[in-house]
Amino acid sequence: xxxxxxxxxxxxxxxxxxxxxxxxxxxxxxxxxxxxxxxxxxxxxxxxxxxxxxxxxxxxxxxxxxxxxxxxxxxxxxxxxxxxxxxxxxxxxxxxxxxxxxxxxxxxxxxxxxxxxxxxxxxxxxxxxxxxxxxxxxxxxxxxxxxxxxxxxxxxxxxxxxxxxxxxxxxxxxxxxxxxxxxxxxxxxxxxxxxxxxxxxxxxxxxxxxxxxxxxxxxxxxxxxxxxxxxxxxxxxxxxxxxxxxxxxxxxxxxxxxxxxxxxxxxxxxxxxxxxxxxxxxxxxxxxxxxxxxxxxxxxxxxxxxxxxxxxxxxxxxxxxxxxxxxxxxxxxxxxxxxxxxxxxxxxxxxxxxxxxxxxxxxxxxxxxxxxxxxxxxxxxxxxxxxxxxxxxxxxxxxxxxxx
Numbered sequence: 001x002x003x004x005x006x007x008x009x010x011x012x013x014x015x016x017x018x019x020x021x022x023x024x025x026x027x028x029x030x031x032x033x034x035x036x037x038x039x040x041x042x043x044x045x046x047x048x049x050x051x052x053x054x055x056x057x058x059x060x061x062x063x064x065x066x067x068x069x070x071x072x073x074x075x076x077x078x079x080x081x082x083x084x085x086x087x088x089x090x091x092x093x094x095x096x097x098x099x100x101x102x103x104x105x106x107x108x109x110x111x112x113x114x115x116x117x118x119x120x121x122x123x124x125x126x127x128x129x130x131x132x133x134x135x136x137x138x139x140x141x142x143x144x145x146x147x148x149x150x151x152x153x154x155x156x157x158x159x160x161x162x163x164x165x166x167x168x169x170x171x172x173x174x175x176x177x178x179x180x181x182x183x184x185x186x187x188x189x190x191x192x193x194x195x196x197x198x199x200x201x202x203x204x205x206x207x208x209x210x211x212x213x214x215x216x217x218x219x220x221x222x223x224x225x226x227x228x229x230x231x232x233x234x235x236x237x238x239x240x241x242x243x244x245x246x247x248x249x250x251x252x253x254x255x256x257x258x259x260x261x262x263x264x265x266x267x268x269x270x271x272x273x274x275x276x277x278x279x280x281x282x283x284x285x286x287x288x289x290x291x292x293x294x295x296x297x298x299x300x301x302x303x304x305x306x307x308x309x310x311x312x313x314x315x316x317x318x319x320x321x322x323x324x325x326x327x328x329x330x331x332x333x334x335x336x337x338x339x340x341x342x343x344x345x346x347x348x349x350x351x352x353x354x355x356x357x358x359x360x361x362x363x364x365x366x367x368x369x370x371x372x373x374x375x376x377x378x379x380x381x382x383x384x385x386x387x388x389x390x391x392x393x394x395x396x397x398x399x400x401x402x403x404x
Contacts, residue, residue, distance in 0.1 A: 006098040011077045014090060014098070019327035023319050025237060025281040030209055033176050038283065040171035041212060041235045045286035047164045048214060049086075051157055051231040052287035056087045056221060058109045063088060063099060084292065091292030107224035112143040117224060123148050135380070137229040138194035138216060152194050153216060161191050168214070177208030187215065200301040204276070204310045211236040211280045211315060217302055218288055219379075219387065226379070226386045230288035234298065236280035239318060246277045246316065246355055253311075256401045257363050266365045275311040275362060277355065281319045296321045297354050299361040304377050307366055314358040321351055356398035361390070363397065 005011075027035065053060040067079040081098055085091050088099035095104040105113050111120070120141070124131050133139055133150035140156045142149050154161050165188045172184035183206060186199040196215055203213060216229035253275055257267050289295045297316045301307070325347050333345050368376050379386050 004097075004099075004101040005078060006096075008074055008077060011081050011098055014093070015077060015080055015084075017092070018084065019323075021323040021327060023282060023323065025283050025319055027237060027283075030237065031176065033174055034208075034210055037171045037175045037180070037210065038235065040167045040174070041210075041214075041233075042284045044164055044167040044171070044214060045233040045235055045284050047160055047167070048231045048233040048286035049290070051160050051164075052291070053086055054157070054160075055109050055228075055230050055288075056291075057104075060087050086291040107141075108221045108228075109140075110222050110228040111141045111224060112148070115141065115143070115148070120148070120225070135225075135227050136194075137219065137227060140228070154192050154194050164214075165191055175208075175210075177210065179205050179207045180210055180212065183212070191215065196301070197303060197305055200303055200306045201310060203301065204306070204313055209238055209240075211238050211278055213298075213300060213315075214286075217300060219302075221288060223384060226382075226384045229302075232287040232289040233285065234280075234282065234289065234295075234315065234317075235284040235286075236282050236315070236317065239279045239281060242279035242316075242318065243277060246279055249355060249359060250275045250277055253359070253363070256359070256404065259401070259404050260364060260397070261400070262364070268363075268365050270308050275314070275359070277314045277316070277359075279316045279318050282317045294320055294324070296324060297358045299358040302379070304366045304379075307362065312362040314355065314362075316351065316355060316358070318351070321354060322347065325350055353398065353402065356402045357394045358398075360394045360397040360401055363401075364393070 027038075030038070050061070053064070064079075064082060067075055067082055070079075078099055081090070082088060085098075087104070088102075089095040089097050089104040097103065105111075107113075107115070120134070124134050130150065134141065134148075136150065136152075138153045139150040140153065142151050168184045168188050168191075172181045172188070175181050175184070179202070183199060183202040186202050187196075190196045190199040199215075206212070212233075212235055214233040214235075216231045218232065219226045219229055221230045222228040254269055257269055260267060285295070289298070295317065297314065299312050299314050301312065306312075329350065330345075333342060337345065365378060368378060368381065370376060378390075382389055
């Protein structure tokens with residue numbers, strides 16, 4: 001732990017950039033059964049935290065254990081920083097290490113550290129039968145007896161998946177919400193096979209007071225190819241009144257799609273046929289979504305099969321957005337805006353901008369037909385550029401569509 005640590009004052013200065021917030025969330029509307037469900041789900045979320053820690057870096061649990069058991073008071077800031085960043089690298093400063101000197105591998109814990117992009121691509125070219133497994137979002141690439149091999153998540157993380165499934169099964173047996181019961185039971189089955197299609201379809205139909213999503217989704221942590229999905233969880237209570245207001249936007253998705261600045265043949269009217277908007281209060285988040293920067297909203301699922309069949313769901317985390325607005329945005333705009341434009345700053349304007357960003361993730365082409373007749377996805381074609389381009393697309397297109 002003591003080898004090559006960044007200066008303690010530097011670490012404290014980095015921590016001081018962050019604004020601690022106690023999230024407010026009204027649980028008074030929840031039934032006694034749903035409160036019991038919450039206990040199980042938060043325990044499940046803590047397992048997601050452990051899973052993601054491993055995905056970032058297989059050495060993380062050992063580093064964390066040393067920090068947690070250290071009797072040196074000077075290790076406390078390093079532990080706090082580690083817990084925020086999910087590892088020894090500062091996510092808010094280009095992954096600069098603050099414990100040790102090791103650079104963060106581009107492929108995180110998804111690939112052998114000594115594997116290059118060229119080696120991976122050469123192996124796939126020479127073993128086309130392995131292409132699907134190697135490029136799957138839900139496999140870890142290992143080196144066994146000098147040979148690259150793809151190991152499914154459900155086998156690589158079996159011990160964690162078993163514990164996770166037990167908690168979700170327990171929660172499903174308690175809830176009186178039939179849509180949540182169906183989703184949780186199907187998600188248990190899917191976690192054991194890494195085929196999440198059916199439970200993603202069921203997630204689109206959640207209709208109760210709890211909004212839950214748990215599993216591997218975003219590919220941002222894999223900076224080698226943007227192939228591998230990281231585990232995350234959102235555990236939230238639904239604000240039904242606010243959700244009904246924002247659902248108005250869903251009526252105009254085809255119209256917004258028709259207004260996109262691209263040739264007609266690339267417009268995709270099937271992708272957003274069902275596009276629910278939920279406003280929620282976050283109770284607990286875990287894994288990938290909690291590392292470094294807190295998510296204000298999310299748009300899932302990413303599976304193009306589900307998007308083609310049911311669209312995608314936009315979930316707006318209102319209490320997180322309010323905390324960011326008060327603690328981050330207002331101090332910034334007070335500093336940089338003149339009095340006249342400052343009058344137009346409001347939480348509603350900011351919240352609607354975030355909504356339009358999320359809506360626009362689900363617009364535009366998703367599945368592509370190539371000249372040879374084969375099908376692929378935008379994600380697979382853009383590889384490591386996908387995350388950056390997709391976020392820029394949602395930002396720019398969100399403002400473009402907002403004006404419309």
